[in-house]
Amino acid sequence: MRHVGPGRVVHACGLLLVVVVALFPFYWMVASSLKQQTDLLASPPVWLFTPTLANYADIFADSHVMVAVLNSLLVASCTTALAVLIGTPAAYALARFEFRGKADLWFWFISNRFISPIVLALPVYLLARQVGLLNTRLVLILIDLTFNLPIVIWICTDQFRSIPPDIEQSARLEGADQFNIFWRIYLPLGLPGVAVSAIFAFIFSWNELLYSLVLITSQALKTAPVVATNFMSGYELPWGKIMATGTVIVLPVTIFALIVSRHMVRGLTMGATK
Amino acid sequence: MSHPVTRHNPGYGRFTPLWFLAPAVVALLAIGIYPTIFAVVTSFRSYNITRRQDMLGGFPFVGFDNYVNALTDDTFWQSLLLTLKFYLTVMPLQIVLGLAIALMLHRPGLAFMRALARVALVVPLATTYAVVGLIGRLIFNREFGVANQFLGWFGIDAWDWLGSPSGAFIAIVTMDVWQWTPFVSLIFLAGLSMVPVEVEEAARLETKRHWPLLRYIQLPYMLPGLTAVLILRSADVLKLFDTVFVMTRGGPGSATDLVSVYVQRVGFKVFDLGLGSAQAILMLILTVALSRLYIRLFYREVQ
Structure with a gap:
């Protein structure tokens, strides 16, 4: 047993405070989702209460919420699949080929990540209206793709670069064509990076609100974050249902985020801090 | 660029990079650039879809009016x-x-x-x-x-x-x-x-x-x-x-x-x-x- 100095006590208290503050809003959301309306509206708020699953029963019986969760799942999965399908070949080309304009192309891919979504919201809305894509899941998938392709390309380029080029050379001597080299060597060997980038793409498109808000007005096509915010009207808000919906939205992405927590900074900074 | 050898004999065709890059480039161009051009055109028009005279006039071009309005x-x-x-x-x-x-x-x-x-x-x-x-x-x-x-x-x-x-x-x-x-x-x-x-x-x-x-x-x-x-x-x-x-x-x-x-x-x-x-x-x-x-x-x- 080491000597317990005052520094160690301060350190422990500080870390405890970090854990408590970081988790508190999440805890408060989950706790509120388990409260009855009377407990929710108690002033001052109650910390000890008899938990109820009634709010969850309500939202699982509410077809709006369930349809919205399914829509989010569909949009996020399709976006992720497309981003990986389109992004990994591009990442391979950037990692292994030399060609003119490579640096410019790379800058352009990455700069898409820095563009504020609001800048494209109005143009995309106008265009979608013109070509009749308003109120479709497809338009959400396509627009989410523009913001998630750069992440997939960045993370996978990094990953593919770390694969020894000798493997590729010997496969080429064996007569493997370019597509097979990518498909049978780079994708399997780069799988950790591909998986991490896929999880990021899923988290970001799952969390997306702005475009779902402006491009979708049909109730049957709304995504989960939009439906959760739509509860916010009227005088007496159904806080229990709101927080239960919030929990249902946040829980899966939190689990995903914990899986990739080691790569969290890399994903959020696009590798700006190596 | 650091390996000049690969430039002379890269082991892949000249257009190979193109095939791998094309889907991503096309996707980003179509979804990113095209709406932007559309917005540039719209930004030079009087385009309020709730304003009757705009609708009737076919959303007329008004030059830099919108930019002047935005900046002032x-x-x-x-x-x-x-x-x-x-x-x-x-x-x-x-x-x-x-x-x-x-x-x-x-x-x-x-x-x-x-x-x-x-x-x-x-x-x-x-x-x-x-x-x-x-x-x-x-x-x-x-x-x-x-x-x-x-x-x-x-x-x-x-x-x-x-x-x-x-x-x-x-x-x-x-x-x-x-x-x-x-x-x-x-x-x-x-x-x-x-x-x-x-x-x-x-x-x-x-x-x-x-x-x-x-x-x-x-x-x-x-x-x-x-x-x-x-x-x-x-x-x-x-x-x-x-x-x-x-x-x-x-x-x-x-x-x-x-x-x-x-x-x-x-x-x-x-x-x-x-x-x-x-x-x-x-x-x-x-x-x-x-x-x-x-x-x-x-x-x-x-x-």
């Missing part, structure tokens, strides 16, 4: 200034708190608690922004919000947070600090773990005080991270929409009317698409300029 619109400038004020408020808080947390996570001992804290820090980062806004509305509720209960414990009167201009601003700052301080601290932590172990150990033998260690040994390794934080967060603040929209819709009055929230309202509530497009193009120019700058600063090592 006080509310637009105010929302940009407010965005700057928000940035200048959250950054010092996030840097100081982030540094303190990073130092605690880096300090030896208490391995389990440090691991637990690292995991806990991921939770705010992953929380859906819209849900952060919902939680914020519950926490800062006037009657049954837990924020007022905390104030009560210190003998401070309850406050109508979201109903008062400064309260609403503090509320959105609080939620942003909660959500993004972990990001800052994880970046600083990455910098701290770059300090060579021998150097740090030697310095710890030299002095028992923390300040010289931090100032002369650890800080130099954290500076690149600090620049990254300042730059990436400025891009984030320009983007910030979901949380604020859900929590306050820019109100009360224009107390939390950040530029994204304002531009969204002009386009989608007022339906002045011409003016909205002009504002969007102006913001696009701003963000493209900033992003070119960021990328030049950060990704210099790539070819």
Whole structure:
């Protein structure tokens, strides 16, 4: 047993405070989702209460919420699949080929990540209206793709670069064509990076609100974050249902985020801090 | 470029890179560039879909009128200034708190608690922004919000947070600090773990005080991270929409009317698409300029 100095006590208290503050809003959301309306509206708020699953029963019986969760799942999965399908070949080309304009192309891919979504919201809305894509899941998938392709390309380029080029050379001597080299060597060997980038793409498109808000007005096509915010009207808000919906939205992405927590900074900074 | 041999005999055809790149390029061109061109055209028209004379006139071209209106619109400038004020408020808080947390996570001992804290820090980062806004509305509720209960414990009167201009601003700052301080601290932590172990150990033998260690040994390794934080967060603040929209819709009055929230309202509530497009193009120019700058600063090592 080491000597317990005052520094160690301060350190422990500080870390405890970090854990408590970081988790508190999440805890408060989950706790509120388990409260009855009377407990929710108690002033001052109650910390000890008899938990109820009634709010969850309500939202699982509410077809709006369930349809919205399914829509989010569909949009996020399709976006992720497309981003990986389109992004990994591009990442391979950037990692292994030399060609003119490579640096410019790379800058352009990455700069898409820095563009504020609001800048494209109005143009995309106008265009979608013109070509009749308003109120479709497809338009959400396509627009989410523009913001998630750069992440997939960045993370996978990094990953593919770390694969020894000798493997590729010997496969080429064996007569493997370019597509097979990518498909049978780079994708399997780069799988950790591909998986991490896929999880990021899923988290970001799952969390997306702005475009779902402006491009979708049909109730049957709304995504989960939009439906959760739509509860916010009227005088007496159904806080229990709101927080239960919030929990249902946040829980899966939190689990995903914990899986990739080691790569969290890399994903959020696009590798700006190596 | 560093291997001239591969340039002469690369082992792949001249057009091979094209096949691999084409899908991504086409997708980004179609979804990114095409709408932008469309917006540029719209920004030169009188295009309010609720204004009858615009409809009848076939949305006539009006030259730079929309741009003049956007640039002489006080509310637009105010929302940009407010965005700057928000940035200048959250950054010092996030840097100081982030540094303190990073130092605690880096300090030896208490391995389990440090691991637990690292995991806990991921939770705010992953929380859906819209849900952060919902939680914020519950926490800062006037009657049954837990924020007022905390104030009560210190003998401070309850406050109508979201109903008062400064309260609403503090509320959105609080939620942003909660959500993004972990990001800052994880970046600083990455910098701290770059300090060579021998150097740090030697310095710890030299002095028992923390300040010289931090100032002369650890800080130099954290500076690149600090620049990254300042730059990436400025891009984030320009983007910030979901949380604020859900929590306050820019109100009360224009107390939390950040530029994204304002531009969204002009386009989608007022339906002045011409003016909205002009504002969007102006913001696009701003963000493209900033992003070119960021990328030049950060990704210099790539070819």
